[in-house]
Amino acid sequence: MLWLLFKTFFLIGLFGFGGGYAMLPLIQKEIVFKHAWLTAQQFADIIAVAEITPGPIAINTATYVGYQIAGLTGSVFATLGVVAPSFILIATLANIVLKNKNNPYFQGVFRGLRPIVVALIIGAAINLGLNTISTASSLILTLIALALFSLTKIHPIILLLGFGFLNVFSGIL
Amino acid sequence: MLPLIEQEVVTQHNWMSEEEFIDMLAITQSAPGPVAVNAAIFIGYKMMGLTGAIVALLGAIIPSFTIILLLATFLAAQSEHYYLQRFFAGVRPAIIALILGVGLKTGRKVIRSSFSLVLGISALILLLVLDLHPILLILLGALLGVLYSYWHKKRAKEVS
Numbered sequence: 001m002l003w004l005l006f007k008t009f010f011l012i013g014l015f016g017f018g019g020g021y022a023m024l025p026l027i028q029k030e031i032v033f034k035h036a037w038l039t040a041q042q043f044a045d046i047i048a049v050a051e052i053t054p055g056p057i058a059i060n061t062a063t064y065v066g067y068q069i070a071g072l073t074g075s076v077f078a079t080l081g082v083v084a085p086s087f088i089l090i091a092t093l094a095n096i097v098l099k100n101k102n103n104p105y106f107q108g109v110f111r112g113l114r115p116i117v118v119a120l121i122i123g124a125a126i127n128l129g130l131n132t133i134s135t136a137s138s139l140i141l142t143l144i145a146l147a148l149f150s151l152t153k154i155h156p157i158i159l160l161l162g163f164g165f166l167n168v169f170s171g172i173l
Numbered sequence: 174m175l176p177l178i179e180q181e182v183v184t185q186h187n188w189m190s191e192e193e194f195i196d197m198l199a200i201t202q203s204a205p206g207p208v209a210v211n212a213a214i215f216i217g218y219k220m221m222g223l224t225g226a227i228v229a230l231l232g233a234i235i236p237s238f239t240i241i242l243l244l245a246t247f248l249a250a251q252s253e254h255y256y257l258q259r260f261f262a263g264v265r266p267a268i269i270a271l272i273l274g275v276g277l278k279t280g281r282k283v284i285r286s287s288f289s290l291v292l293g294i295s296a297l298i299l300l301l302v303l304d305l306h307p308i309l310l311i312l313l314g315a316l317l318g319v320l321y322s323y324w325h326k327k328r329a330k331e332v333s
Contacts, residue, residue, distance in 0.1 A: 021272055041261075053244065056208075067245040072242070075245075086207075087226065090204055090215050094200050094218070097200050098200065105319050108318040108322030112317045113314045115292040115293035116293070116310050116314035118279050119292075120307055121275055122276035123297055138265070138266050145267040149271055160271070163263045163264055164264040164267075165260065172263075173262040
């Protein structure tokens with residue numbers, strides 16, 4: 001199990017181009033859909049926890065999932081798994097990247113990757129929404145949150161805490 | 174997180190010049206994985222080789238690791254707590270909106286040509302409808318990007 005945790009998070013780290021939210025669909029695919037280590041709701045909750053606390057989402061998810069599956073050892077293996085590819089790649093490839101950063105083909109790779117990353121982030125939101133938005137009131141609240149986030153300068157953490165406490169006191173959902 | 178890294182590494186400790194910092198951005202943003210983690214590895218490696226990279230990496234992940242571990246123990250013990258469940262039920266719509274919002278914002282910055290628009294929409298369909306693995310989409314995007322650059326270069330040559 002420890003090896004499977006390490007391997008799964010190694011894969012997530014290796015293909016997590018764009019970092020942060022761009023890694024979500026990959027994590028979702030492996031952790032929720034393939035291995036069923038978390039439900040869609042638990043996955044949404046861990047993203048919220050990751051967003052409210054400091055630190056990268058990939059690390060937070062790895063630590064959390066590892067702990068859920070195999071306790072403290074599990075969290076260590078999962079976390080090391082997700083950072084190992086970065087470590088290996090940067091220690092070995094940094095100089096090659098610097099020499100080639102103006103190479104048109106090298107830039108072409110990222111020209112192709114960027115739209116994919118956008119699709120992956122939007123896809124993660126839609127997949128999560130399909131799995132967790134089940135009532136009219138949750139759909140309306142999602143749209144209100146989207147409007148607040150897109151149209152005002154409200155800080156994401158305030159938005160998340162606000163919606164959480166709103167429901168603690170009102171019980172709309 | 175990047176302004177914080179720049180403040181510490183360039184302004185305060187003088188570990189690298191502004192120019193080296195920009196080089197570092199190119200690497201940390203093109204390598205897979207979280208940017209803050211990549212930056213720590215790069216800076217540590219540059220200053221003290223492999224040992225430096227390991228020390229900096231541990232420094233970058235231990236705070237998140239500890240916080241999440243404490244929270245995970247707490248949440249596991251309190252998972253049946255009524256108000257905690259209500260809190261997370263309230264947070265869920267907001268987190269979905271947040272991810273969607275970030276996706277749309279990034280899209281507005283990145284989607285600037287018909288190539289990127291077609292690629293982005295096709296990727297979304299392949300992901301949601303055909304349930305293609307994100308890794309395949311990433312590989313496909315990189316390949317198409319290279320082919321597009323090749324075609325672009327060839328056409329530029331023919332024109333001139």
